[in-house]
Amino acid sequence: MNLPEEFLKRMRKRLGTAYPAFLHSYGEPPVKGVRANVLKLSADSFRTLVPFAQEPVPWEENGFYTDEERPGHAPAHHAGLFYVQEPSAMCAAPMLGARPGERVLDLCAAPGGKTTQLAAAMRGEGVLIANEYVYDRARILSQNVERLGVKNCAVVSADTRMLADRFPAWFDRILVDAPCSGEGMFRKEPAAVGEWSPENVERCVARQSAILDDAAQMLAGGGTLVYSTCTFEEGENEEQIARFLARHPDFTLEEERLLLPHEVRGEGHFAARLTRRGGPRQGAPDFPVRRNAAAERAYAEFAADFFVRPPAGRMTTLADGRMFLLPEGLPALPGSVLRAGTELGKFDGKRFVPAHALVMCAAAENVRRTAELGDADCTRWLRGETLPYGGPAGWCAVLWRGYPVSLGKASGGILKNHYPKGLRERPQ
Structure with a gap:
């Protein structure tokens, strides 16, 4: 060099x-490393599930060294189980x-x-x-x-x-x-x-x-x-x-x-x-809540069908139709707001379409319909392919080893792929 x-x-x-x-x-x-996402699984479970996680990183209890050349292409990465760092x-x-x-x-x-x-x-x-x-x-x-x-x-x-x-x-x-x-x-x-x-x-x-x-x-x-x-x-x-x-x-x-x-x-x-040193923290105005009764009804109907226990909290609908579940205490934000808590989905004036973020925040046991994929089918799914499916019709969480990787929609014996196109793997 x-x-x-x-x-x-x-x-x-x-x-x-x-x-x-x-x-x-x-x-x-x-030197390369990966860090377990303990919002979804413990570091010990991660090491069991992901074979290329090696010795622990001394200054990060959830970090591990790796020699894996392409860890970002693993199904566990798509499932959000780790971050390459x-x-x-x-x-x-x-x-x-x-x-x-x-x-x-x-x-x-x-x-x-x-x-x-x-x-x-x-x-x-x-x-x-x-x-x-x-x-x-x-x-x-x-x-x-x-x-x-x-x-x-x-x-x-x-x-x-x-x-x-x-x-x-x-x-x-x-x-x-x-x-x-x-x-x-x-x-x-x-x-x-x-x-x-x-x-x-x-x-x-x-x-x-x-x-x-x-x-x-x-x-x-x-x-x-x-x-x-x-x-x-x-x-x-x-x-x-x-x-x-x-x-x-x-x-x-x-x-x-x-x-x-x-x-x-x-x-x-x-x-x-x-x-x-100094005085206590100051206050700030709350993030403005923009209500849309039709959007909220459409979301509530979807959530009752999709979740065992729908997530609750303060909700807002942005001008572009995106709906968010706001974190408690979120203040009004300057600049361009790309995300304001959990993105629920989008209401186009007639129907609600769930967001990829919604399933990535979900626990599999809180979803009524799931489709568990093996490694081979998960690889096909991550490339954007449609798969045969014998389960009930409707929106479901597509799982790999019990963890959501995306939404799917079952209809007519097939599982339609709703993995975002910009995230899909390219065929080798």
């Missing part, structure tokens, strides 16, 4: 006698210490690895807001939140300044996984090497500083902020935190951690945990 000379010069100065070991690590293959990147979310019932913000959230870690810690209770400024990346974030069956998360695409103006001192915990120069990913993503320059590092430093100031405004007194990057650059890491503390004397540094590829089994990552 042809690394930039200026980067090597900086690392030689930073690491001293450890520099040769660091440089040698770039001759090793990148680089092991070192798993270190930041546990440092935040998110708990059920709290208000938590993932400020730079795409593609969703850390968001879904936080969701697992919150166990479906409280409010989790995941923000991504770049809209196309926010869509990927929303898809991952959906696949893992997260019920209490809103996904938005907004500028951090806009969020700071809306939510002063509102959050208990904030994660800032900041955009950075990506030095820690050079081994995993060689294309990142060509994007590195001292000028880009300085641009990242300025951008991170502004994002941190916005995050500080949103954190309530007594709250916790974790700042993380996937770079080794001191100006983006330790020095960034030192400058932040100088600007914000009401914050205290509790812990800093730098993971280096020659010291741990993983790529490069930095994380710092800070706490804020």
Whole structure:
């Protein structure tokens, strides 16, 4: 790998006698990992079900190393039973210490690895807001939140300044996984090497500083902020935190951690945990509820037929007909709202069509009609094929090893495929 000379010069100065070991690590293959989605199954059950989950990741109790080349194509991945995540990147979310019932913000959230870690810690209770400024990346974030069956998360695409103006001192915990120069990913993503320059590092430093100031405004007194990057650059890491503390004397540094590829089994990552002194958290207006009597009747009719115990809560129908079950305490959100809790489905003025998210949040035992598929049929299903089916007509949950992978609709002895086209596997 042809690394930039200026980067090597900086690392030689930073690491001293450890520099040769660091440089040698770039001759090793990148490290891969998977993280069990404990919203759906325990880590032990995951290891039993998924043979390529190997040794545990030391800093994430639900994370495992893997040598599997294509874990994202496994049926268990489509069922939302795990997230493919680089092991070192798993270190930041546990440092935040998110708990059920709290208000938590993932400020730079795409593609969703850390968001879904936080969701697992919150166990479906409280409010989790995941923000991504770049809209196309926010869509990927929303898809991952959906696949893992997260019920209490809103996904938005907004500028951090806009969020700071809306939510002063509102959050208990904030994660800032900041955009950075990506030095820690050079081994995993060689294309990142060509994007590195001292000028880009300085641009990242300025951008991170502004994002941190916005995050500080949103954190309530007594709250916790974790700042993380996937770079080794001191100006983006330790020095960034030192400058932040100088600007914000009401914050205290509790812990800093730098993971280096020659010291741990993983790529490069930095994380710092800070706490804020001060008063209690502030309030914010509730997410506006838009009622549509016809849509709600159509959904209630579907839910009574589909579920044993239909999910209950505050419901809203957006202008485009999408219906959501809102997390308790969800505030009004700025920017583009891609997801506001559990997407129930869409009402087109005449009929209700259930959303893929609805079945991904469901437990199989709470669905009246299910279709269990073996490995071969599940592979066909994930490619979008229709299958023969001898069960009763109507909407059903399609299962793999007892876990929902999508909706299906039985009619005339066949099971019509409602797995979203954009998620389907391509024939090999």
